Amino acid sequence: MLVYCSLLLLLAFEVYGQDSTYTGHRLHDRSLVISTTDGRVTLTAYGAEAMAVFYERDHLRQLPSYAIADTAVKTAGAVRDRGAVLEYATPELRAVIRKRPFTISFYKDRERLLAEETGFFAKDTIRGFRFSLGANEKLLGGGQRVLGMDRRGHRLPLYNQGAYGYTTEAKQMYFGLPAVMSSKKYILLFDNAARGFMDLGKSEADVLQFEAVGGRTSYIVVAGDTYPELIENYVSVTGKQPLPPRWAFGNYASRFGYRSEAQARATVQKFADEDFPLDAIIFDLYWFGPDIKGHMGNLAWDKKAFPTPQKMIADFKRRGVNTILITEPFVLTTSKRWEEAVAANALALNPGGKPKRFDFYFGNTGLIDVFDPKAGDWFWSIYRGLMEQGVEGWWGDLGEPEVHPPDTLHAAGTAEEIHNAYGHRWAELLFTRHRQAYPDKRPFIMMRSGFAGSQRYGMVPWTGDVSRSWDGLKPQVELALQMGLLGLGYIHSDLGGFAGGETFDKEMYIRWLQYGVFQPIYRPHAQDNIAPEPVFHDRETRDILREYVKLRYRLLPYNYTLAYHNATTGLPLMRPLFFEDESDPELMDYKDAFLWGDAFLVAPVVDPNLDSVAVRLPAGVWFDYWTGASYQGGGEVDVPVSLQTIPVLVRAGAFVPMIDAIATTRDYSSQRLALHYYAHSSVPEAQAMMYEDDGKTHGAIEKGLFEIIDFAARQRRDSIEFTLGRTSGGYPGMPEVRAMMLTVHNWHAPVQRAFLGDKTLPFAASAAALESTPTAAYHDTEAGRLLLKFAWDGKPLKLGVN
Template identity: 65%
Template sequence: MIRKLFLRSCALIVLLHGSLADAEQLRQYRNHELNESSLTIDTGDTSVTLTPLGEGALEVHYQRDGLKQLPSFAIDSGKPQGPKATLSEEKDRLIYRTAGLTAVIHKSPFHIDYQRGQQPLVGEELGFFANETMRGFRFTLKPQEKLLGGGERVLGMDRRGQRLPLYNRAHYGYTTESSQMYFSLPAVMSSNKYILLFDNSATGNLDLGASEEDVLQFEAVGGRTSYIIVAGDTYPQLIENYVAVTGKQPLPPRWALGNFASRFGYHTEQEVRATVDKFAEEDFPLDAVVLDLYWFGPDIKGHMGNLAWDKTAFPEPEKMMADLKERGINTILVTEPFILSTSERWDEAVANNALAKNLAGQPKRFDFYFGNTGLIDVFSEDAGDWFWNIYDGLLQQGVAGWWGDLGEPEVHPSDTVHAIGMADEIHNAYGHKWAQLLHDKQTAKYPERRPFIMMRAGFAGSQRYGMIPWTGDVAREWGGLQPQVELALSMSLLGFGYTHSDLGGFAGGENFDRELYIRWLQYGVFQPVYRPHAQEHIASEPVFHDRRTRDITREFVKLRYRLLPYNYTLAFENSQTGMPLMRPLFFENESDPTLIDYKDAYLWGDDFLVAPVTEADIDEVSVKLPGGVWFDYWNDDQYSGEQAQVDVDLETIPVLVRAGAFIPTIDDIATTRDYSSNTLTLDYYAHESAAQSSGYIYEDDGTTVDAFARGQYEKLTFAANRSDAGIDFAFNREGDGYKGMPGERAITLKIHNWQQAPTSIDADGAPLKLLQRKKDFASAAQGAWYDKRNDRLLVKFNWARGALKLAVKD
C-alpha cells in the first residue's frame, strides 16, 4: 500500500509539474484574503477563490497566470448574492463554513476536504492540475460510494467505474447501451449526498473510478478551471440547493403538458390540417402540432437554414396557425443552427457576421449529412441579433414554441472559431447558449409569455432557460424503450425535470409493433412531455392505427388530461424547488442501497409509483416497493413489503398509488385551453397505516409569467385525519386567485378502501344525504353513495371560496 501511494504521488507530481525533480514544489498555502463574498488563497502556483453560492454550495475557482478562463455557464448570474461564510484559522488549516457546507483547507500540501456538519463528504486528492494539453481536478472516492448523473448515458444508474466522454454527440438508433449521447453533463450526484459539478464546457472526460478505483478525475482540453460542490441533508434538499445555484426551470405554459402531434414530418399545410381533423374525429385531445424540417423545404437535404415557410407547401401559414389556435392547438417549429451554403439565407448570414469562422477569419464551411454548411455562432452578439430577428418574425406570425434540433452541435469541427473560443473549448455549451438566446430575447420582448424551448443538447444550468430536453433518436424497438426511465431519472437528478422520449420510438422499425407502441404511449402518460414522434414510414400518431390501438391509447391520452391538476402541480413544484416530476425510489427509502440502482420503476410525483412494461408478452410485472402500502390504480388491489407482483394486460401497466394520497382529476376535455377545475374529483386512498395525510394542487391561469410570485394563483389543500370514529377532512385555500378561477367547485370525493356504509356525513356541520342508488347519486348535486361492490364511498359537495370541513363517520 505504501508503495502504491508513493507511485501515485510521483505520477501526480509528473502530471502537475512535468518532472519528479519538482517534488518539493507541491502546492503550499502562502496567505489568504477574506472579503464579504469570498475567500482567496495564494498557493504560489495558483490563486484559489472559494465563493459561497448558497447555504449548501461553494464555487472553487483555481486560476493560474497564462491559463485562459471562460465565463461560468453553470451559475445562474441572476440569483441573489450567496450567504456570508465564516472563517477560522488553525496552525495547519483554514476552516471556511456556511450553514450547510464546510471547507477544510489544508495548508501543506494544499488540498480541500468538504463536510456537511461533522460528516465528511469528499476531498481533493491532487485537486487541480494543468499542463499543456489538459486541465482538471482529482478527488478521492469513498468505498461503497455510488455516483449518479453525468448526463444522458445508458450504463445503469450508478456510473461509478465508468469513464464518461464529455462531448455532446448524437447516437442515432441507440438501445440498451450508450456511453456517449446527445447531452453530457460534467456533474455527478453521490450517494453520500453531495453534487460535484465541473463548470467547464470543453471537450473532456469524467473518470469515475475507472482508471483508479478510488479517484474521480475530471479532465478537459481547455475551459474554466472551477468546480461547484453542493451538499444537502436529503436528496430532495440536495437538488433544491443545486438548482438554487444553477437556476430553476420556469413553469411552462399549461399546454406543454398536453398531447402533441409530431412526426418526421408533415409535408404540407393540407397534411397538418388533415391530421388535426383526424385527432378530433377520433376523439383524441390535442394541444400542439410539431412541424419538422419540411416547413422550410420540400426535401430533407439542401434547404436547412432557409428558416422561412415553403409557400408552395404552406401557402397560408399565418392563417393555418391562427385556425389551429382557434381550436386550442399550438404550433411548434423545428429550427437548426446550421445555414447551408445552398440556402436562401447564406449570403444574409455572412453579411450579418452570424457564422462561426475558420482560422483565416472567414465563415467556416464544412460538409455534413444535410449539405455544405456554416454554423451560427450563438456566442456572438451579432449572430444572436440576426438569429433572433428570424425567430421574432415567426413569433409574430403565430408560432407558439421552438424545437431546437442538432444543437450538440451534431457536427462541429475542432478548427471552428467562435466569439469566445475554439470549438473544443465551448462545444458542450453550444445548446445552452442557443437556449439562452431564445429565452432571454423572447422574455425581454414578450415578458408576459411563457417560453416553450425543446432542445436535445445543453449544459449544466440550461434548465433556467426553460430547456425541455428529449432523449434523441431512439430505436423503435423494445431495446429503445427499456433505457428511457434511466435516462430521464439521471437527467432529472441534475435539474432537467422535463427530459422525455419520442413516444413509440423514432428510428427504424420495418413493421408496426402494436404492443411496443401501446406500451410506450402508456408510459408516456407518466413522463413530463407527451409527444409521439417517429420517422414517417410508420405513423407516430395513434389516430392512424388500428381500432384496438386507438381505443387503448385514447383512454391513456384522456387520462393524461384528467390528471392535469396533479401534473401541473408537479410542474409548479419543479419550478420552485427543482424537484423532478419523475423521481427515483431511493428518495423514499435511503436505508435500502439497492434502490439507487433500480431503474425499472419510479415515482411520478409523491403519490404514483409507475413501472413501464418494457418487454413483449408480459402478463405480470415484479415491482420493487420503497416501503408503505400501495394501491393498484386500476382495481384497488393492495401491496406492501419489498416487492409487488402486479398483473397486467395490454390495457394496463403497473400504476400504484400511495396509501393516504389525494389524486385530483378533472372531466374530459379536448384541449388544455378548456381546462377548469370547477368540477373536481378527488380520489382518496384510505388505509389505517396513513392516519394523517395531506395534499394540494396548484392552480393559475396556465399562461401568466411568474403567477405564483405575483400572487395570481390558488393552492387547494386537502388533509385527512383518521380516527376510530371515521375520517375528518379539511379543505383550504391559499393565494389571491387568478383570472378565470371558479367561484365555487363541485367536488366528488371518492374514498377508496371504505368497508361499510357510513353512519353520517357532515359538510361544515350540515348533513349530506346517503343515497341508496347509484343513478340517484349520479343525478344529485350533493349527497353520498356507498359502492359496496368496490369498497368505495363517493361524496358530492360544493366548495365555495372559504375553508370547508367534512366529517365521515363509520
C-alpha cells in the same frame, strides 16, 4: 481518440507531483480569496450548502461560468486560520484547506463528504481535478448515458454528440453533464463546458478525475440532508426551471415530418375525428424545404407545400392546437439565407477570420455563433417574425452541435472550449429574447442538448433518436431519472421510438405510449415510414390509447402541481425509488420503476407477452390504480397486466386531484374538480396540495397570481374527516366556487352519517342519482368507494363520515 486519451493521462502524470502552497488569504466580495505559489483560489458560498471553488493560474485562459445562475445568492462564510489548515464555513458546509501541499476537503457536520486527492492540475492542453472516492460510494449522473444508474467504474466522455438508434448501452449521447450525485449526499459539478472526460474510478478505483482540453477551472460542491433537499440546493445555484405553459402537458402531433399544409390539417382533423385530445402540432424540417438535404437555414415557410401558413396556424389555434417549429443552428451555403447570414456576421469563423464552412449530412454549411450578440440579433429576428405569425413554441435540433470542427472559432472561445455549452447558450438566447419581447408569456423551448443549468432557460430536453424497438424503450426510465436528478426535470422520450422499425410492433408501441402518460411531455414522434400518431393505427390500438391520453388530460391538476414543485424546489416530476428509503444504497441501482410525484408508482412494461410485472414497492400500502387491489410494500410484488394496463400503483394516503376529460387545455377548468383519496388504516393522517394559475402568465408564482388548495385527511376507525383550505393571491379566471366530487377509495366501513361543515349530507340512492344531486353522499359498498358531492367556495371546510 486512443492517442488523445493516452496524452491526457501522460500529461496528468507529469503534473500531479508538483506542490502548491498557501501564501495568504483575504475576504473579497463575499468570497474567500486564497493566494498560493501556483495562483489564486476563490471559494464562494451560495446559500448554506453549496460552495464554488475557482482555481486561477496566470496565463491560463479562463471562460465564464455557464453553470451558475444570475439568481444564485452569495453567502458570506466564516474564516478560521488554524495554522496548518484554513477553514471556510457556512452553517451547514465547511471547507478545510490544507496549506501545504494545497488541497481542499469538504465537511457537513463532522462527516467528510468529499476531498481533493491531489486537487487541481494544468499542463499544456489538459486541466482538471482529482478527488478521492470512498470504498462503497455510488455515483449517479453524467447526464444522458445508458450504463445503469451507478456510473462508478466508467470513464465518461464529455462531448455532446448524437447517438442515432441507440438501445440498451450508450456511453456518449446528446446531453452530457459534468456532474455526479453521490450516495454520500453531495453533488459535484465541474463548471467547464470544454471537451473532456469524467473518470469515475475507471483508471484508478479510488479516484474521481475530471479532465478537459480547456475551459474554466472551477467546480461546485453541493450538500443536503436528503436527496430532494440536495437537488433543491443544486438548483438554487444553477437555476430553477420556470413553469411551462399549461398546454405543454397536453398531447402533441409530431413526426418526421409533415410535408404539406394539407397533410398537417388532415392530421389535426384526424385527432378530432377519433376523439383524441390534442394541444400542439410540431413541424419537422419539411416546413422550410421539400427535401431533407439542401434547405437547412432557409427558416421560412416553403410556400409551395404550405401556401397559407399564417392562416393554418390561426385555424389550429382556434381549435386549441399550438404550432411548434423545428429550427437548427446550421445555415447551408445552398440555403436562401446564406448571404444574409454572412452579411449579418452571424456565423462562427475559421482561423482566417472568414465564416467557417464544412460538410455534414445535410450539405455544406456554416454554424450560427450563438455566443455573439450580433448573431443573436439576427437569429432572433427570424424567430420573432415567425412568432408574429402565431408560432407558440420552438424545437432546437442538432444543437450539440451535431458537427463542430475543432478549428471553428466563436465569440466566447474555440469549438473545443465551448462545445458542451452551445445548446445551453442557444436556449438562453431564445429565453432571454422571448422574455424581452413577450414579458408576460411563457416560452416553450425544446432542445436536444445543453449544459448544467440549462433548466433555468425553460429547456425541455428529450432523449434523442432512440431505436423504435423494445430495446429502445428499456433505457428510458434510467435516462429520465439521471437527468432529473441534476435539474433537467422535463426530459422525455420520442414515444414509440424514433429510428428504424420496418414493421409496426403493436404491443411495443402501445406499451411506450402507456408509459408516456407518466412522463413530463407526451410526444409520440418517429420517422414516418410507420405513423407515430395513434390516430392512424388499428381500432384496438386507438381504443386503448385514447383512454390513456384522456387520463393524461384528467390528471392535469395533479401534473401541473408537480410542475409547481419542480419550479420552486427542483424536485423532478419523475423520481427514483431511492428517495423513499435513503438507508438502502441498493435502491440507487433500481431503474425498473419510478415515482410520478408523491402519489403514483409506475413500472413500464418493456418486454412482450407478459401477464405480470415484478415491481419493487417502497414501504407502506399501495393500490392498483386499475383494479383497486392492495399490496403491502417493502419488497417485490407481481402486478398482473393486460394489453390495456401497465403497473400503476397509488400510495395509501394519497390525494389525486383530477378534472373531466377535455379536448384541449384551452378548455381547462378546475371549476368541476374530482378529488380522489386512497384510504387505509395504516395512514391515519395525510396532507397534500394542488397548485393552480392561469396556465400562461410568466412569473405567476413570483407575481402571486396563483392559488394553492390544501387537502388533509384524518382517519380514526370507522370515521374519516377531510379539511380543505385555500391560499390565494388570485389570478384571472380563478373559480370562486367549485363543484367538488370527493371519492374515498378503499372505504368498506359502515357509514352512519355524512357531514359537510355543521350540516348532514343526504344520501343518494345510487351513483346515478348522485349525478343529478348538487350535494349528497353515496357509499358503493361493493366497490368500497365513498362519494361526497358538494359545492366549495374556497373557505376552510371540514367534511367526512362517522
